[in-house]
Amino acid sequence: MKKLGFGCMRLPVIGGDQSNIDIEKFKRMVDVFQSRGFTYYDTAYVYHGGKSEEAVREALVKRYDRDAYTVTTKMPMFAISERADLKRIFDEQLKRLGVDFIDYYWLHALNKKEYEKAERLEAFRFISEKKAEGKVKHIGFSFHDTPQLLDRILTEHPEAEYVQLQINYIDWDSPTVCAGDCYNVAAAHNKPVIVMEPVKGGALVNVPEAVKAMFLSRNPEASTASWAIRYAASLENVVTVLSGMSDLVQIEDNTSYMSNFTPLDDGERQIVELAAKVIKDNTFIPCTSCRYCVDGCPKKISIPDYFTLYNEHRRMHGHSDSDYYYDNVFGARGGKPGNCIGCGKCEAVCPQKLSIRKYLKQVALEFEK
Ligand code: SF4
Numbered sequence: 001m002k003k004l005g006f007g008c009m010r011l012p013v014i015g016g017d018q019s020n021i022d023i024e025k026f027k028r029m030v031d032v033f034q035s036r037g038f039t040y041y042d043t044a045y046v047y048h049g050g051k052s053e054e055a056v057r058e059a060l061v062k063r064y065d066r067d068a069y070t071v072t073t074k075m076p077m078f079a080i081s082e083r084a085d086l087k088r089i090f091d092e093q094l095k096r097l098g099v100d101f102i103d104y105y106w107l108h109a110l111n112k113k114e115y116e117k118a119e120r121l122e123a124f125r126f127i128s129e130k131k132a133e134g135k136v137k138h139i140g141f142s143f144h145d146t147p148q149l150l151d152r153i154l155t156e157h158p159e160a161e162y163v164q165l166q167i168n169y170i171d172w173d174s175p176t177v178c179a180g181d182c183y184n185v186a187a188a189h190n191k192p193v194i195v196m197e198p199v200k201g202g203a204l205v206n207v208p209e210a211v212k213a214m215f216l217s218r219n220p221e222a223s224t225a226s227w228a229i230r231y232a233a234s235l236e237n238v239v240t241v242l243s244g245m246s247d248l249v250q251i252e253d254n255t256s257y258m259s260n261f262t263p264l265d266d267g268e269r270q271i272v273e274l275a276a277k278v279i280k281d282n283t284f285i286p287c288t289s290c291r292y293c294v295d296g297c298p299k300k301i302s303i304p305d306y307f308t309l310y311n312e313h314r315r316m317h318g319h320s321d322s323d324y325y326y327d328n329v330f331g332a333r334g335g336k337p338g339n340c341i342g343c344g345k346c347e348a349v350c351p352q353k354l355s356i357r358k359y360l361k362q363v364a365l366e367f368e369k
């Protein structure tokens with residue numbers, strides 16, 4: 001299998017509405033991806049407000065033979081409360097995707113709380129049964145928590161064949177994400193790893209000018225994203241790296257260096273380590289734009305968009321068009337950071353464990369003064 005998968009969580013949308021996927025554009029992206037020999041697609045029940053799986057059916061499943069692609073999706077552990085939900089959602093996913101079986105099936109975003117729920121509802125038993133029935137080929141889970149918990153889950157559930165982890169060059173030694181330690185735990189259990197967030201929601205594409213210059217001086221042809229994706233793919237135990245591609249330019253870029261993938265050499269690795277340091281010094285709110293926090297917000301605050309604006313605004317020392325977007329674009333769609341009522345629902349689902357309420361206050365202070 002090639003080491004690049006198509007993450008279907010940042011597909012092109014119409015009119016800025018995340019649940020209105022531009023299917024025609026997505027079809028063209030799928031065609032280029034397939035024509036270059038890539039076949040792996042990763043979606044989830046919750047992506048794009050529940051519309052990503054159907055979009056995969058329209059753009060891929062209806063248009064290609066079943067043996068021409070690999071499709072994976074996930075059980076949203078954070079959105080279920082009783083055992084009957086497992087079957088209901090799984091059956092719905094088969095319908096949404098339009099397939100008889102799913103190649104890789106994951107328990108989505110296990111952490112301490114969701115693992116306890118998974119145990120109570122016997123979710124691992126459920127996915128193992130689906131595998132025995134032939135409705136799923138491989139099983140595993142995606143994970144956001146401590147290496148200690150990962151070790152416990154893999155010890156208690158050796159039937160999990162794969163683990164999906166957030167790995168990128170700035171989270172490798174992060175004390176909250178612990179990407180490096182989690183990777184080592186998976187390797188110790190001989191579990192192959194699928195990487196998510198290799199470019200950290202775009203943060204490793206929109207890097208400071210000093211980092212761009214470092215990359216260009218080593219290789220003027222290589223895109224900024226290529227450094228992040230090749231970094232993750234260079235890890236021995238990684239079988240594929242998911243890139244959440246949003247347009248044809250990204251497809252063409254990502255597939256160009258992943259067609260005949262070469263791992264980073266020692267000199268490139270040193271450049272990446274230096275880049276990580278510079279980026280960390282310039283990132284104020286380390287949000288990955290996964291959008292898990294958005295749907296549950298009673299004030300409909302587009303949290304990740306405001307965080308992106310804030311980071312951009314700080315990086316540009318205030319000389320950006322962030323004010324316009326703040327008031328007229330995101331502000332027109334829902335609440336502003338200053339409307340936050342502090343209920344904490346967003347923080348309960350944030351895989352990065354961000355102090356969202358504190359950050360929103362900071363953002364409001366900057367823009368709503
Ligand atoms: S704490 Fe604020 S931002 Fe978070 S869900 Fe509640 S109202 Fe929304």
Ligand code: SF4
Nearest residue numbers: 287288290291293350
């Ligand atoms: S604040 Fe957390 S949950 Fe929300 S988009 Fe950012 S990383 Fe994801």
